Amino acid sequence: xxxxxxxxxxxxxxxxxxxxxxxxxxxxxxxxxxxxxxxxxxxxxxxxxxxxxxxxxxxxxxxxxxxxxxxxxxxxxxxxxxxxxxxxxxxxxxxxxxxxxxxxxxxxxxxxxxxxxxxxxxxxxxxxxxxxxxxxxxxxxxxxxxxxxxxxxxxxxxxxxxxxxxxxxxxxxxxxxxxxxxxxxxxxxxxxxxxxxxxxxxxxxxxxxxxxxxxxxxxxxxxxxxxxxxxxxxxxxxxxxxxxxxxxxxxxxxxxxxxxxxxxxxxxxxxxxxxxxxxxxxxxxxxxxxxxxxxxxxxxxxxxxxxxxxxxxxxxxxxxxxxxxxxxxxxxxxxxxxxxxxxxxxxxxxxxxxxxx
Numbered sequence: 504x505x506x507x508x509x510x511x512x513x514x515x516x517x518x519x520x521x522x523x524x525x526x527x528x529x530x531x532x533x534x535x536x537x538x539x540x541x542x543x544x545x546x547x548x549x550x551x552x553x554x555x556x557x558x559x560x561x562x563x564x565x566x567x568x569x570x571x572x573x574x575x576x577x578x579x580x581x582x583x584x585x586x587x588x589x590x591x592x593x594x595x596x597x598x599x600x601x602x603x604x605x606x607x608x609x610x611x612x613x614x615x616x617x618x619x620x621x622x623x624x625x626x627x628x629x630x631x632x633x634x635x636x637x638x639x640x641x642x643x644x645x646x647x648x649x650x651x652x653x654x655x656x657x658x659x660x661x662x663x664x665x666x667x668x669x670x671x672x673x674x675x676x677x678x679x680x681x682x683x684x685x686x687x688x689x690x691x692x693x694x695x696x697x698x699x700x701x702x703x704x705x706x707x708x709x710x711x712x713x714x715x716x717x718x719x720x721x722x723x724x725x726x727x728x729x730x731x732x733x734x735x736x737x738x739x740x741x742x743x744x745x746x747x748x749x750x751x752x753x754x755x756x757x758x759x760x761x762x763x764x765x766x767x768x769x770x771x772x773x774x775x776x777x778x779x780x781x782x783x784x785x786x787x788x789x790x791x792x793x794x795x796x797x798x799x800x801x802x803x804x805x806x807x808x809x810x811x812x813x814x815x816x817x818x819x820x821x822x823x824x825x826x827x828x829x830x831x832x833x834x835x836x837x838x839x840x841x842x843x844x845x846x847x848x849x850x851x852x853x854x855x856x857x858x859x860x
Contacts, residue, residue, distance in 0.1 A: 515629035517649035522550045523633075524650040540664035547670075547747055551754045554626055555762075561622060566766060571611040578605055627752070634745040637671040664689065670747040686746075693749045694741040698734045700756035704763055705730045711777040712767045 526549035527542060535542045579602065586598040606612050633647060640646060641660035646653040662670055668677070668686040677683035677690060709726050741749065771777035785791055791804035794811070 509632075512625070512629050512632055513648055515625055516633050516647065519550065519626065519629045519633055520647045520649040520651040522553050523547070524655060526550065527655070538658040538661050540662040540666070540668070540670065543659055543662045543670055543747070544664055544750060547750050548754050550630070551751055551758060554623065555755060555758045558622060562762065566770070568611045570772065571609050575605055575609050575611070623755070627748070630751055631745065631748050634671050634747045664746065668746055671745050673745050674742040690746060690749060693746070693753055694737070694744075697741065697749060697753040697756060698737045700753065700760055701737060702730065702734045704756060704760045705733065707760075707763060707767060711780075712763075712772050712775050715774060 526546040530542050531537045582601045586594050637660050640656045646656050668689045674690045677686040767777045789801050790798050791801050793799045
């Protein structure tokens with residue numbers, strides 16, 4: 504029976520080997536030792552840079568999707584309130600249809616905010632498979648599926664980080680080795696750092712970059728759950744990750760953390776704590792954000808606000824005034840007041856008669 508997972512991952516493994524060997528060749532040309540652990544570690548870091556740079560368009564799409572999800576949060580709450588307490592099948596289906604119609608209307612879905620992570624997972628598994636095959640291929644004199652030749656595979660197998668930890672070893676394997684204490688310490692440290700960076704990245708999103716309205720929606724509850732579920736998942740799975748995969752994931756988390764910090768600082772969600780902090784920073788510099796979202800001098804911002812206010816006042820004045828209906832008693836009082844002031848009351852036309860000129 505053919506290995507279906509291997510067939511699916513084959514093109515990704517080929518791409519991973521291409522990038523990995525490309526960086527390794529570059530660093531070797533710069534004078535680094537081909538079989539040194541640090542050479543392969545930096546090559547893995549280079550792989551992270553290539554993958555994450557390629558995912559920047561998806562990250563931009565993720566930000567836009569998150570903004571749209573927050574914009575439609577009030578409408579989603581109305582739908583939820585409409586069917587609150589209704590447990591029958593028809594009501595659940597109607598609620599689902601209305602929710603999906605909202606997503607389609609605004610061009611977003613909850614899954615869109617997870618696209619970078621979903622796209623990274625196959626690459627992550629491809630790297631896991633490449634490193635997992637290193638031991639078997641090196642012992643049998645084989646290479647990878649692409650540019651990872653038998654010679655490079657052997658160099659990768661022999662490479663040691665700090666001359667101790669192999670790139671392909673995991674916590675379970677290292678724990679059973681008689682001289683694996685240092686390798687276990689390195690892996691444990693990196694797994695803890697990987698989990699901590701994942702937690703902090705998610706925490707800074709939900710603590711600083713969400714508007715008050717978004718913190719009451721269903722998407723916010725999902726993010727809070729993911730804040731604690733993802734680190735727990737990595738605790739149990741991290742013990743089986745080879746050292747090279749742990750390094751890849753940790754460096755990728757660092758990229759995400761820096762990327763999120765820049766976005767939250769410079770392009771925060773309107774109404775969030777981060778947006779208020781940015782407005783305060785700009786105000787201290789004598790700047791503000793205009794109606795189009797650009798940073799302008801405070802004088803230009805105030806002039807724009809004055810212009811918008813005047814336009815709103817003119818539009819309000821141009822609207823036809825609606826005459827409120829007058830009751831009989833109030834009309835009688837107005838007539839008596841008019842008589843008392845010596846002003847003749849204006850004749851009122853009766854139905855079916857012409858108004859006297």
